[in-house]
Amino acid sequence: DVKVTQSSRYLVKRTGEKVFLECVQDMDHENMFWYRQDPGLGLRLIYFSYDVKMKEKGDIPEGYSVSREKKERFSLILESASTNQTSMYLCASEQPPKQFFGPGTRLTVL
Amino acid sequence: AQSVTQLGSHVSVSEGALVLLRCNYSSSVPPYLFWYVQYPNQGLQLLLKYTTGATLVKGINGFEAEFKKSETSFHLTKPSAHMSDAAEYFCAVSLGNNNDMRFGAGTRLTVKP
Numbered sequence: 001d002v003k004v005t006q007s008s009r010y011l012v013k014r015t016g017e018k019v020f021l022e023c024v025q026d027m028d029h030e031n032m033f034w035y036r037q038d039p040g041l042g043l044r045l046i047y048f049s050y051d052v053k054m055k056e057k058g059d060i061p062e063g064y065s066v067s068r069e070k071k072e073r074f075s076l077i078l079e080s081a082s083t084n085q086t087s088m089y090l091c092a093s094e095q096p097p098k099q100f101f102g103p104g105t106r107l108t109v110l
Numbered sequence: 111a112q113s114v115t116q117l118g119s120h121v122s123v124s125e126g127a128l129v130l131l132r133c134n135y136s137s138s139v140p141p142y143l144f145w146y147v148q149y150p151n152q153g154l155q156l157l158l159k160y161t162t163g164a165t166l167v168k169g170i171n172g173f174e175a176e177f178k179k180s181e182t183s184f185h186l187t188k189p190s191a192h193m194s195d196a197a198e199y200f201c202a203v204s205l206g207n208n209n210d211m212r213f214g215a216g217t218r219l220t221v222k223p
Contacts, residue, residue, distance in 0.1 A: 033211075040119060042200060043213035090154065092211075097142040097161060097204045099211055103153040 003027075004093050004102040012108045019078040021105050023091030031094035032074040034058075034066065036087040037104070043090065049074055081109045112137040112203045116214035124222050129173075129188040131217050133201030136182060143184040144202040144211070145175055154200065160184065171195070196221045 007022035025032065033048040035058075045058030047066040055066050063085060067075040078085055086109045092099040117132040135141055145157040158169025165177040175186045184201060198218050204211040 035213075040215060042116075042215035043202075045212075094211075097211075098144075098156065098159065100156075101146075101154040 004091060004100050006089075006091050006102040006105050008105050009103060010106050010108075012110065013078075013081050014110055015082060017078075017081050017109075019081050019107065019109075021076040021078075021089055021091075021107070023074045023076070023093075023102055024072050025074075025093035025100070026072065027093060027095065027100075028071065029093040029095055029100075030071070031096065032068070033092040033094065033099065034064075034074065034076045035090045035092065036060070037090055038087050046076065081107075083109050085109050112141060112205055112212050114201050114203050114212055114214040116199075116201050116217050118217055119215065120218045120220065122220040122222060123191045125193055126190050129186070129191045129195065129219065131186040131199050131201075131219065133175075133184045133186065133214060134182050135184060135201075135203045137203060137205065139205055140179075142204045143175075143177060144204070145169065145173070145184075145186050146200045146202060146213075147197050148200065148216075149197045157186070157199075191219075191221045193221050193223065195219060 004025045034046045035043040044060050049055050049068040065077045089105045091102040113136050115134045143160040146154045148154050158167045160167045160177045168174045173188045198216045200216045201214040202211050
């Protein structure tokens with residue numbers, strides 16, 4: 001079975017803090033994705049990566065950056081957290097056309 | 111670019127009743143279509159997917175969906191709702207290899223006893 005893990009299930013940070021959300025997959029997939037999930041808005045794509053050191057902006061990249069130094073790990077970075085980034089963050093790994101999701105990280109920014 | 115519209119942010123049915131969750135998509139090429147379920151405090155799980163072949167797709171937990179190209183729809187159904195089906199359901203569309211998936215806004219299903 002494919003396993004996608006995320007570093008934290010729940011996270012609370014202060015406004016202005018730098019936040020790292022990590023995602024690790026164990027199936028040697030090339031494609032990985034970061035989404036945020038908000039009530040009434042569903043899932044929105046933040047960034048995705050097709051290979052190590054490659055990244056592409058999704059629909060809502062503002063305020064975020066990503067890092068893919070190793071194939072199995074895809075990190076989402078909030079350079080300076082703001083309250084409007086309070087959300088559920090979901091990582092996915094892809095064997096096209098199927099995506100496998102991690103359990104999610106619920107981030108609260110105070 | 112592809113997109114998905116889920117009709118109805120909330121659907122409520124009685125236990126044992128038919129479940130129908132609606133999804134319409136737009137795509138410039140034949141799409142891959144998915145339904146995901148998210149139970150409270152859990153991650154997304156794949157219910158079923160359509161890629162090619164038979165247009166009626168059967169998934170887990172008794173759910174099925176039919177791809178109707180003429181209607182650009184991929185509605186999710188289950189003949190008899192169970193209390194454990196209460197969750198949020200997401201329809202998604204992808205154009206295939208190396209292409210990002212687009213999700214609908216989700217439909218919250220409530221099952222009444």
